[in-house]
Amino acid sequence: MGWNSIRTRLVGEDDSWSARRRAERWAWFTRSFPDLDQMTVVDLGGVPHTWMQSPVHPKHVHVLNIEPLDSDVPDWIETDYADACDLPTAIASRRYDLVFSNSVLEHVGGHERRMRFAENVHKLAGAHWVQTPYRYFPLEPHxxxxxxxxxxxxxxxxxxxxxxxxxxxxxxxxxxxxxxxxTELIDRTQMRYYFPDSHILNERLAGLTKSIIAVKKG
Incomplete structure (x- = not known):
């Protein structure tokens, strides 16, 4: 078996190991917020495709990213160019039901910016789901x-x-x-520091923590 075949099986887009893990995490997320279809959500660092392919669509999703985003989206999705650690006033003053972030916290650029990211999470909504890969899982995920x-x-x-x-x-x-x-992976102690009032979930693989998730249900 060649390297390309191994890579496709591990991190391909459809039936790969990574895709299955993402699907399982998404199911966990939707179970955690059973009223998701009635919620307004801000996604820090995400992409519209994540929500468009979900079987459950929130009432409204505002996707923020520093990378260009597709503007051809359904009317229940809104996109903006914005730094999640330094939000423009027009966005920082808004209030949502839920903040969502998936595999972004490890990329924002050090402790000070992670602090600002967490502060914005707390300001934007009373509930959140913030996931990041766990530093001490044996396999670096990126x-x-x-x-x-x-x-x-x-x-x-x-x-x-x-x-x-x-x-x-x-x-x-x-x-x-x-x-x-x-890319700076963090551990549970850091996650608890940034989200002291949240429940820290462990996403496991073969008994080992693969990623950590700060969850607060409002």
Whole structure:
């Protein structure tokens, strides 16, 4: 079996291991908020496609991202260019039923910005679901590389250029450094610090915590 076949089985879009895990997490999320179809949701760092393919559609979803988003969306989805750590006043002053964020907290850029991200989560809604990969799971999830998160920066950048199972292989040294420096996995203690009034859930695989989720139901 070649590397491409292995990568497709692990992180492909349809019936891969990663896709199945995402589907299971999404089912867990919708069970946690049974009134989701009646809620207004702000998605920090997400994409409209996530919600469009969901079997349960909230009353309204506001998707914020610093990357360009597709503007061809249903009328119950709203999109904006916005930094979740530094929201414009027009968005920061709004109130929603639920804040949702999936695999974003590890990319915002260090402790100070994670603090600002968490502060915005608390301001925007009384309920939230904030998921991030767990630092001490043996497999680094972005590059699908064992123990990569514990290596020195230079070694991580080298691996980012060469590891055949990466979601997207880095094009060069600068690209690789950008990727690894903007990816900082956190642990339970940090998650509890940012979300002290939340219940911290453990998403497990083979008995090991794969990701951690801060949940507050309002």
């Amino acid at each position: 590059w699908v590389a064992p123990g990569m998160q514990f290596l020195p920066v230079r070694a991580r950048a080298t691996l980012a250029q060469r590891w055949p199972l990466a979601h997207v292989r880095s094009a060069g040294v600068k690209d690789a450094l950008d990727g690894v420096l903007w």
